[in-house]
Amino acid sequence: MELVTEKKGAIFIVRAKGRLDASWTDFFTEAFLEFIRQGEHDLLIDAEGISFLSSAGIRSLVRIHKDLTKLKGRFRIVNANEFVVNTLQMTGFGVWIEKKAEADLVAIHVADAGGDLPADCFLIEKNAEMKLSIVNHWAPWEKADGEKLKTIDYQSVTFSVGVGCPQGSDSENQTMVGDFMVVAGNILFQSPEEESRPDFLQPLENFVPKFRVLQAVEAKGNISHLIRFKPNAETQNFSVSALIEKCHNLLQSDNILFVILAESDGMVGAQLIQSPTFISDSMSVEGIGLREWLSFTGERAFVGDQVLAVGVASLKPNQPLEPLLRQTSKDEAWFSHIHAAVFPYQPIQNGLLDLQTQLSRFLNGPPPKALMHLINDQRPEAGLGQTRFSRGAVWCSAIKMEETL
Amino acid sequence: MLEIKGLIKTFFPHTINEVKALRDIDLTIQEGSFTAIIGTNGSGKSTLLNAIAGTFIPDSGSILLAGQPITFWPEFQRAKLIGRVFQNPFAGTAAEMTIAENIVMAMRRGLSHPLSKAVTSKARAEIKERVSVLKMGLEDRLDNPIGTLSGGQRQALTLLMATWLKPKILLLDEHTAALDPKSAAKVAELTKYIVDKEKLTAMMVTHSMQQAVDLPDRIVMMHKGKIVADYQKEHKQRVRIPDLLATFDRVQKKELFDESVATLLREQYV
Numbered sequence: 001m002e003l004v005t006e007k008k009g010a011i012f013i014v015r016a017k018g019r020l021d022a023s024w025t026d027f028f029t030e031a032f033l034e035f036i037r038q039g040e041h042d043l044l045i046d047a048e049g050i051s052f053l054s055s056a057g058i059r060s061l062v063r064i065h066k067d068l069t070k071l072k073g074r075f076r077i078v079n080a081n082e083f084v085v086n087t088l089q090m091t092g093f094g095v096w097i098e099k100k101a102e103a104d105l106v107a108i109h110v111a112d113a114g115g116d117l118p119a120d121c122f123l124i125e126k127n128a129e130m131k132l133s134i135v136n137h138w139a140p141w142e143k144a145d146g147e148k149l150k151t152i153d154y155q156s157v158t159f160s161v162g163v164g165c166p167q168g169s170d171s172e173n174q175t176m177v178g179d180f181m182v183v184a185g186n187i188l189f190q191s192p193e194e195e196s197r198p199d200f201l202q203p204l205e206n207f208v209p210k211f212r213v214l215q216a217v218e219a220k221g222n223i224s225h226l227i228r229f230k231p232n233a234e235t236q237n238f239s240v241s242a243l244i245e246k247c248h249n250l251l252q253s254d255n256i257l258f259v260i261l262a263e264s265d266g267m268v269g270a271q272l273i274q275s276p277t278f279i280s281d282s283m284s285v286e287g288i289g290l291r292e293w294l295s296f297t298g299e300r301a302f303v304g305d306q307v308l309a310v311g312v313a314s315l316k317p318n319q320p321l322e323p324l325l326r327q328t329s330k331d332e333a334w335f336s337h338i339h340a341a342v343f344p345y346q347p348i349q350n351g352l353l354d355l356q357t358q359l360s361r362f363l364n365g366p367p368p369k370a371l372m373h374l375i376n377d378q379r380p381e382a383g384l385g386q387t388r389f390s391r392g393a394v395w396c397s398a399i400k401m402e403e404t405l
Numbered sequence: 406m407l408e409i410k411g412l413i414k415t416f417f418p419h420t421i422n423e424v425k426a427l428r429d430i431d432l433t434i435q436e437g438s439f440t441a442i443i444g445t446n447g448s449g450k451s452t453l454l455n456a457i458a459g460t461f462i463p464d465s466g467s468i469l470l471a472g473q474p475i476t477f478w479p480e481f482q483r484a485k486l487i488g489r490v491f492q493n494p495f496a497g498t499a500a501e502m503t504i505a506e507n508i509v510m511a512m513r514r515g516l517s518h519p520l521s522k523a524v525t526s527k528a529r530a531e532i533k534e535r536v537s538v539l540k541m542g543l544e545d546r547l548d549n550p551i552g553t554l555s556g557g558q559r560q561a562l563t564l565l566m567a568t569w570l571k572p573k574i575l576l577l578d579e580h581t582a583a584l585d586p587k588s589a590a591k592v593a594e595l596t597k598y599i600v601d602k603e604k605l606t607a608m609m610v611t612h613s614m615q616q617a618v619d620l621p622d623r624i625v626m627m628h629k630g631k632i633v634a635d636y637q638k639e640h641k642q643r644v645r646i647p648d649l650l651a652t653f654d655r656v657q658k659k660e661l662f663d664e665s666v667a668t669l670l671r672e673q674y675v
Contacts, residue, residue, distance in 0.1 A: 139675070140674055140675060141671075194655055195648065195652070270673075270674050287667050288662070288663070288664060288667050289667075290662075290667040290670055290671060291659055291662040291667065294674060295655060295658060295659070295662075296662055296666050296670060298657075298658040298661040298662070298666075323675070324675055325675070326672070326673050326675055337675065369647075373674060375670065375673045375674065376673060377669060377673075378669075379665050379669055382665060
């Protein structure tokens with residue numbers, strides 16, 4: 001089996017030559033799933049060279065079609081020989097066969113750009129913005145007072161990053177304070193144990209997730225814009241600060257709330273592995289002793305996985321936000337606080353994306369593998385730099401400050 | 406039961422090649438339990454098995470096996486209590502001797518009767534019955550030299566020989582690592598079958614996470630001569646390959662967490 005590809009406008013043409021039978025279906029399926037992963041969701045198979053199609057081959061086509069349907073993509077077959085056409089028609093898959101000549105199929109993709117917006121930017125709600133609040137009852141590495149945990153109900157318009165614990169008994173609260181993030185009312189959290197897995201609380205019907213918060217930056221409101229990004233000839237991947245800059249250019253705001261859903265090209269982050277409520281008055285978390293409290297990725301981790309990140313960024317943070325933000329990159333002016341959850345890779349559709357739909361899809365799919373506080377590793381020589389993404393989506397909104405809670 | 410306390414072994418001490426192979430190991434293996442020892446290369450897994458088998462005498466610490474203080478026993482003396490299977494399928498058998506002769510040696514371990522009278526018809530019948538458990542058709546080839554068998558067949562026979570007299574402990578040192586995938590799976594399956602059937606106390610060094618999760622009822626993870634994780638009872642039941650890989654990852658990352666990382670995180674984590 002030989003596959004030759006060509007891109008015409010938005011259509012990705014694959015010229016296949018050989019027998020599509022049990023011996024070749026694994027190769028064929030994997031090749032097409034990779035095309036889909038690369039963002040090619042309008043697939044046209046030129047089947048002129050396919051001499052035979054078995055039931056195993058049809059199963060492979062069904063799998064590709066199913067994946068594309070989930071992503072609202074298109075799947076068509078042209079130039080198939082009589083045997084292939086008959087096989088597909090008799091098995092009920094004749095709908096895939098396109099009779100028009102290939103040239104007629106080529107169309108230029110026009111994104112729904114929402115007026116004067118740049119390509120791949122979408123207006124979701126005009127004039128939508130966020131209000132920002134702060135909970136700050138702890139600063140690393142002071143003793144954390146478990147009595148100061150503040151219980152917060154997370155409505156569907158809430159986004160947050162911080163440290164806290166799920167509602168449990170008081171004794172549990174003392175031991176379970178770890179990193180958490182809230183995306184549109186969905187809470188994802190990591191218990192502060194090295195062997196624990198990330199967990200989440202999802203709003204379902206009348207259930208409104210609550211969390212006990214020690215320290216957090218919180219934004220409430222609606223998302224105004226969506227930006228899609230993917231690699232091109234100049235840019236192979238996108239740093240966190242580059243994505244923040246894209247949001248800034250679009251929103252023209254110095255304070256931004258953003259949610260990233262994207263394929264990782266290397267995560268750099270840290271995670272609480274012991275509850276800060278265990279820090280005692282007599283204890284000082286000095287030097288290398290910090291490794292008993294935080295784990296660090298130590299390398300660019302989780303390449304190829306899908307990441308859901310939420311963050312707040314500001315060009316000129318003032319009190320009370322300033323103590324909770326850190327410089328996003330060494331050479332840029334942005335300060336931010338970002339938490340990210342890592343999921344096994346699942347493709348996401350091109351174009352306009354609904355955040356709630358995607359959240360539901362990921363939270364009801366394979367469980368998250370990790371949750372971390374993103375770090376800008378600017379150590380000389382050994383520094384890993386920022387987290388980078390290869391392709392995905394950023395939802396964003398301008399934010400304004402509110403009172404301290 | 407095996408009880409190891411404060412076991413320390415340093416190879417080439419006070420030289421440029423000094424290796425602290427075992428660093429104060431405390432480990433108790435309950436009778437009838439099957440424990441996998443996993444860890445990175447050079448973590449001390451095989452050294453621990455060799456310390457139990459008596460390949461060397463430890464610098465300090467004690468080893469108690471079935472109530473007997475074997476710490477200073479020579480290797481040959483411990484062989485009466487210990488069954489061993491090595492990585493090399495050719496290490497546990499004599500290639501020129503027949504299957505029956507090899508097994509008879511295992512049957513008569515610790516006795517001094519000459520082999521010429523050993524392969525009796527009674528012994529042959531017993532050998533045939535027990536070899537048939539392997540389901541490799543070897544019961545019909547008892548007079549073939551063992552050197553004519555494949556690696557997987559030889560390793561299966563070695564396993565059978567090592568457990569023939571029900572040792573106080575069975576030590577398996579990466580005993581499937583040199584086999585092709587199909588033979589490795591077969592020998593792993595046989596290992597589980599024999600250990601369960603004979604209610605053996607066993608320790609298995611392996612690099613196969615799948616074997617570590619599937620076969621034993623306890624997993625001990627070593628790193629740089631220390632035990633860094635111990636999964637047993639209900640903790641073992643929930644552990645899966647990604648959990649083991651994550652633990653390896655954590656252990657290695659903790660080593661990379663130096664002063665520069667501490668300084669970075671002190672500035673950046675908020």
